Amino acid sequence: xxxxxxxLFALSLLFACSGGQKGSQESNSSNISLKGSxxxxxxxxxxxxxxxxxxxxxxxxxxxxxxxxxxxxxxxxNTDIAMCSxxxxxxxxxxxxxxxxxxxxxxxxxxxLAVIVHKENKLEQLTREQIEKIFTGEIKNWKExxxxxxxxxxxxxxNSSGTYEFFxxxxxxxxxxxxxxxxxxxxxxxVQSVSQTKGAISYVGLAYLNxxxxxxxxxxxxxxxxxxxxxxxxxxxxxxxxxxxxxxxxMKSEAKVKAYLDFCLSADGMKIVETVGYxxxx
Numbered sequence: 407x408x409x410x411x412x413x414l415f416a417l418s419l420l421f422a423c424s425g426g427q428k429g430s431q432e433s434n435s436s437n438i439s440l441k442g443s444x445x446x447x448x449x450x451x452x453x454x455x456x457x458x459x460x461x462x463x464x465x466x467x468x469x470x471x472x473x474x475x476x477x478x479x480x481x482x483x484n485t486d487i488a489m490c491s492x493x494x495x496x497x498x499x500x501x502x503x504x505x506x507x508x509x510x511x512x513x514x515x516x517x518x519l520a521v522i523v524h525k526e527n528k529l530e531q532l533t534r535e536q537i538e539k540i541f542t543g544e545i546k547n548w549k550e551x552x553x554x555x556x557x558x559x560x561x562x563x564x565n566s567s568g569t570y571e572f573f574x575x576x577x578x579x580x581x582x583x584x585x586x587x588x589x590x591x592x593x594x595x596x597v598q599s600v601s602q603t604k605g606a607i608s609y610v611g612l613a614y615l616n617x618x619x620x621x622x623x624x625x626x627x628x629x630x631x632x633x634x635x636x637x638x639x640x641x642x643x644x645x646x647x648x649x650x651x652x653x654x655x656x657m658k659s660e661a662k663v664k665a666y667l668d669f670c671l672s673a674d675g676m677k678i679v680e681t682v683g684y685x686x687x688x
Contacts, residue, residue, distance in 0.1 A: 436662055440468045442476015442489035443568050444593040445611035446651050449515060449682045450489055453670050456678060466666065470592060473568025477654065481505055486659050490652040491517065491568035491611070508657040513650040514670055516685035518612045518640035519569065519577075520621040521647075522597075524604045529553040531623035531632040534646070537577055540607060543584025548605065560587045561596050561608035569593070572649055573609050612640070613683030640685045651684065 440450045447470040454466035468489075476488035481501050494502075494509065502509050521537060523529065532540075532551060539545040540558055549555045562583055563570040574580060590596045593610050600606040601618035612635055615621055623632035626646035639645035653670070655663050669675050676686035 436464050436665075438464065438466045438487070438663055438666055439485045440466065440476075440487045440489055440653075441471065441479045441485040443473045443491040443651070444470040444563075445491040445517060445569055445613075446489035446514075446653075447593075448613050449651070449679060449684060452678050452682050453675055454666075456674075457666050457669050460669075461665070464666070472564065472566035473571070474566035480509075480654060480656070481507065486655060486663055488654040490654055491649065492572050493652070494654065509654050510657050510660065512653045512655075512667060512671070513687050514653050514675075515651045515679045515687060516640055517649055517651050518635040518637075518645050518685070519573065519609055519647040519649060520612060520615055520635040521577075521607065521609050521624055522600055522615070522619045522621055523607050524600060525618060525620045526604060527553065527620060529622065531625065533625045533629050534577060535628065537624070538579055538581060541573075541578055541583055541587065542581050543586055556605045558607060559603050559605045560584065561599050561603075561606055562587045562589050563593065563596065564589045564591060569609065569611065576649075577609075577647060611684075612637070615683070637680070637683070637685055648685075650687070 440454065447468065450468040454468050458464050458466055473488070473490040473492055476485065476490060477494065477498050479485035480488040481498070494511070499509070521532065527548070529548065529552060536545065536551050541560055541562070545551060546558055547555065548558055574583065590599060593614055596608045596610055597614055597616070597619060600608050615635070621635050623634040624646060625632045633639050633645045635645050635647070640648045653667065671688070673688065676688045679686045
């Protein structure tokens with residue numbers, strides 16, 4: 407499994423052979439801003455870095471903070487591209503319309519959302535129903551799901567996170583998180599907290615998995631089959647918690663962002679998607 411830290415040396419080697427994709431002369435004076443999803447953040451950073459190398463006149467800034475933060479920045483005119491790990495909400499669409507923004511939504515990759523625990527947790531798998539009961543607070547001890555007699559410590563992203571929303575809708579069956587859940591400001595903070603807390607459980611995008619945490623196998627058929635998160639299981643759709651990742655921008659800004667977006671969606675861009683640890687859409 408690939409870690410979030412992308413080897414720039416590896417990316418350089420990759421593009422030494424392909425030459426990258428150069429933008430037009432028109433794009434060489436562009437300043438492009440991306441803001442939003444922490445899940446999309448490592449992909450945004452890697453593609454921006456490579457695009458700027460091939461287009462020296464272009465400056466691209468990439469900032470996380472959550473999908474909701476990115477969409478709000480797009481509505482307020484504070485970013486060119488909102489990075490999102492979920493689709494737009496109804497109220498966001500209304501606000502965009504009120505501001506005269508015609509949103510264009512581009513799927514740039516696919517993610518397998520992993521349920522993670524401390525690496526020394528002996529548990530290997532959980533059903534969707536068990537996960538739901540853990541995050542809603544109904545199950546509080548690991549022994550209730552076949553683990554050690556130890557308190558479960560639940561970490562989650564904040565409600566501005568698209569991953570928070572996706573997990574609530576698709577894993578928790580739209581039920582509310584327990585009041586005891588510890589909300590974290592960034593995905594990196596979740597990885598660090600779970601790696602340091604033996605009773606911990608949380609969820610992260612595929613690119614954030616590393617040797618300090620353990621991804622559980624998950625069942626969506628009440629325990630008949632369990633599948634772990636991986637690039638392969640996301641590609642063949644056997645892993646049940648997969649989702650698209652998006653770039654969202656205003657149609658009026660298309661000329662400004664087109665060269666960069668074309669690069670992201672090109673064969674070379676999809677190679678970076680795999681290098682970061684996500685699944686290409688091509």
